[in-house]
Amino acid sequence: MEEHRDYTGAKLGMWLFILSELLLFGGMFILYSAYRYKNPVDFHHASMELEVVLGTLNTIILLTSSLTVAASIAAIQRGQRKLSMVLLMATLALGLLFLVDKGFEWGTKIEHGIYPNSPTLLARTKGEVLFFGLYYVMTGLHGLHVLVGVGVLSVMLILIAKDEINPMHFTPLENSGLYWHLVDIIWIFLYPLFYLIT
Amino acid sequence: MEPEEEPRITRYRTYIFVWMGLVILTGITASAAGMQLGGWTVLISLAIAGTKSGLVLNYFMHLGSEKLLIFKVMIPLVMAVFLVFIILTFSDFAFRGGVK
Numbered sequence: 001m002e003e004h005r006d007y008t009g010a011k012l013g014m015w016l017f018i019l020s021e022l023l024l025f026g027g028m029f030i031l032y033s034a035y036r037y038k039n040p041v042d043f044h045h046a047s048m049e050l051e052v053v054l055g056t057l058n059t060i061i062l063l064t065s066s067l068t069v070a071a072s073i074a075a076i077q078r079g080q081r082k083l084s085m086v087l088l089m090a091t092l093a094l095g096l097l098f099l100v101d102k103g104f105e106w107g108t109k110i111e112h113g114i115y116p117n118s119p120t121l122l123a124r125t126k127g128e129v130l131f132f133g134l135y136y137v138m139t140g141l142h143g144l145h146v147l148v149g150v151g152v153l154s155v156m157l158i159l160i161a162k163d164e165i166n167p168m169h170f171t172p173l174e175n176s177g178l179y180w181h182l183v184d185i186i187w188i189f190l191y192p193l194f195y196l197i198t
Numbered sequence: 199m200e201p202e203e204e205p206r207i208t209r210y211r212t213y214i215f216v217w218m219g220l221v222i223l224t225g226i227t228a229s230a231a232g233m234q235l236g237g238w239t240v241l242i243s244l245a246i247a248g249t250k251s252g253l254v255l256n257y258f259m260h261l262g263s264e265k266l267l268i269f270k271v272m273i274p275l276v277m278a279v280f281l282v283f284i285i286l287t288f289s290d291f292a293f294r295g296g297v298k
Binding site (some may be wrong): 033196 | 243251268272
C-alpha cells in the first residue's frame with residue numbers, strides 16, 4: 001500500500017523551523033548590535049585578534065558546501081545517483097573541514113587564555129569581554145548547527161545508498177539541503193560582523 | 199510516472215554561476231573592510247551579506263522557482279517583519295538615556 005506523503009507539508013515544516021532558527025540567531029544579532037554600538041572601539045580591537053584568513057576560508061568552505069548540496073539534489077532528480085552521493089560526501093567533508101578550522105581558531109584563543117570567564121579575558125576592557133562572549137556563544141551555537149547538519153546529511157547519504165531517496169522521492173534530501181543553506185546564511189552574517197570590523 | 203516533488207530541475211551551470219557570485223561578493227566584502235570607509239563599512243557589509251543571502255535563498259533554496267505563493271510570499275514577508283523588529287529594537291536602544 002502506498003504511503004501517504006505530503007511534500008508541500010514537509011517543505012513548509014522545514015521552512016517554519018528555519019524561520020524559528022532565524023529568531024534564535026536574530027536575537028543574538030540584536031544583542032551583538034547593541035553591545036557593538038556601545039563599545040565600538042573595543043569591538044574593533046577585539047576583532048583584530050581574530051584570524052581573518054581563517055574566517056574567510058571558512059566562508060568559502062560553507063558557500064562551496066551549499067553549492068555541492070544543491071547540486072547533489074539536482075543530481076538525484078536526474079537519476080545520477082553516484083554523482084549525488086559524491087556531491088553529498090563533498091558537502092560533508094567541507095562541513096567537517098569547517099568544524100576543524102573552528103577548532104583550531106578556538107584552540108589558539110583558548111591557548112592564549114581567552115575564553116569565557118578566563119582571568120586573562122576578565123582583565124580586559126568591558127567591551128572586549130562582551131565581544132569574546134558573543135564570539136564564543138554565536139560561533140559555538142552556529143558550530144553546533146553545522147555538526148547537526150553533518151549528522152542529518154550523513155543519514156541522507158545512507159538513504160540514497162539504500163535507494164530510499166531516489167528521483168521519485170527526494171524531499172528529505174531537499175529539506176536537509178534547506179537546513180544546510182540556513183547554516184550557510186547565518187555564517188554569511190557572522191563572518192563580516194566578527195572578522196571584518198574596521 | 200512523474201515525480202510529484204519539484205519537477206523543475208535547476209541546471210548545474212546556474213548553481214556554479216551563483217557560487218561564483220557568492221565568492222566574488224565575499225572578496226568584495228573582505229576588501230571593503232580593508233578600506234577606510236568609516237561608518238559606511240557596516241552598511242556595505244550588511245548589504246553584501248544580504249545580497250549573498252538573497253542569492254542562496256533564491257537559487258540554492260529554490261525560493262525563486264517555487265510555484266506555490268505561500269513560499270514565495272511568506273518567507274520574504276516574515277524576514278521583512280523580522281528586519282523591522284531588529285530596526286525598531288535597535289532604534290529604541292540607540293536613543294535611550296543612559297544605559298552604560
